[in-house]
Amino acid sequence: MSKNVIITGGAGFIGSHLANLLDTKKFNVSVYDDLSNGSGKKNLNSNIKFIKGSILNYKKMKSIFKNIDTVYNLAVLPLAMSFDKPDSVVRVNDYGSYLVSKICTEFNIKLIHVSSSEAYGTARYSKMNEGHPLLPTTIYAASKASSESYVRAFEKTNGLKAVILRPFNSYGEFMREDGYGAAIPLFLNRLLKNKTPIIFGTGKQTRDLTHVSDTVSGIYHASILKNAVGGTFNIAQGKEISINELAKIVIEEYSNLTDKKIKINLSYKKERSGDVRRHLGDISLAKKILNYKPKISLRHGINQYISWKLNNT
Numbered sequence: 340m341s342k343n344v345i346i347t348g349g350a351g352f353i354g355s356h357l358a359n360l361l362d363t364k365k366f367n368v369s370v371y372d373d374l375s376n377g378s379g380k381k382n383l384n385s386n387i388k389f390i391k392g393s394i395l396n397y398k399k400m401k402s403i404f405k406n407i408d409t410v411y412n413l414a415v416l417p418l419a420m421s422f423d424k425p426d427s428v429v430r431v432n433d434y435g436s437y438l439v440s441k442i443c444t445e446f447n448i449k450l451i452h453v454s455s456s457e458a459y460g461t462a463r464y465s466k467m468n469e470g471h472p473l474l475p476t477t478i479y480a481a482s483k484a485s486s487e488s489y490v491r492a493f494e495k496t497n498g499l500k501a502v503i504l505r506p507f508n509s510y511g512e513f514m515r516e517d518g519y520g521a522a523i524p525l526f527l528n529r530l531l532k533n534k535t536p537i538i539f540g541t542g543k544q545t546r547d548l549t550h551v552s553d554t555v556s557g558i559y560h561a562s563i564l565k566n567a568v569g570g571t572f573n574i575a576q577g578k579e580i581s582i583n584e585l586a587k588i589v590i591e592e593y594s595n596l597t598d599k600k601i602k603i604n605l606s607y608k609k610e611r612s613g614d615v616r617r618h619l620g621d622i623s624l625a626k627k628i629l630n631y632k633p634k635i636s637l638r639h640g641i642n643q644y645i646s647w648k649l650n651n652t
Contacts (some may be wrong), residue, residue: 344407345403370387371403460474460476467620487571506549509549530593538607550634
């Protein structure tokens with residue numbers, strides 16, 4: 340089993356959870372992050388090595404990747420930035436992934452490339468399996484779809500050992516509280532201020548929400564199983580929920596935890612540009628090959644997140 344690993348973007352939301360999981364599994368974990376985005380290194384276990392650097396710094400990455408067995412590529416600029424700073428998003432998500440793939444190929448390092456379900460765009464059929472066409476609706480989504488092409492090109496032409504993962508919407512402790520994927524914390528923050536949660540669009544759009552502990556479990560298993568190499572896998576809960584229903588669950592769980600009686604009222608605003616209408620992941624391949632099985636139900640995960648938030652506010 341590979342023991343010396345590095346996580347690009349490891350100080351971010353999913354990256355920090357992955358780093359801590361690998362640390363508990365006795366891997367020698369290094370995190371490579373420029374701290375321009377994400378949770379910050381404060382959420383990392385104390386014995387995890389932190390290296391500050393950009394995914395665009397080719398020379399620096401080459402110098403630190405030399406003795407690494409596996410690279411987990413999670414360095415990313417988020418969806419929300421693709422509207423204001425699309426050039427930066429493309430450079431990091433697209434060209435940065437090219438550089439990581441190039442170095443991993445040169446040093447014969449296994450690459451676990453974490454893409455995104457956003458690359459699919461809105462579901463053309465459901466459930467969405469890994470063969471669903473990639474029809475991105477935002478520059479962010481396009482950059483993630485493009486990044487996968489570099490990984491596969493290095494694999495087919497130069498023998499790169501790689502696994503591509505497409506997580507659906509992850510949530511949980513340390514998650515960002517802004518941007519497109521932050522419905523749960525945005526709803527909660529409104530409740531904490533005694534305000535009505537705001538929904539963009541009709542609220543009938545659906546998401547497949549996965550607790551971050553299940554997401555990183557899927558990533559971990561993809562990295563240790565030899566028969567995963569060369570594969571692409573959805574990492575999801577495998578269940579969909581409308582944004583309207585999601586808001587109601589957040590209100591109910593917040594009410595239960597605080598003993599506050601809250602009437603379910605929702606405010607609506609104009610739908611957001613590029614927002615996908617439906618997402619529901621088919622996780623049968625991940626179950627078969629990765630032995631992946633999500634353990635945290637949505638309601639339990641939301642309750643857990645709200646409890647954490649209340650204790651850290």
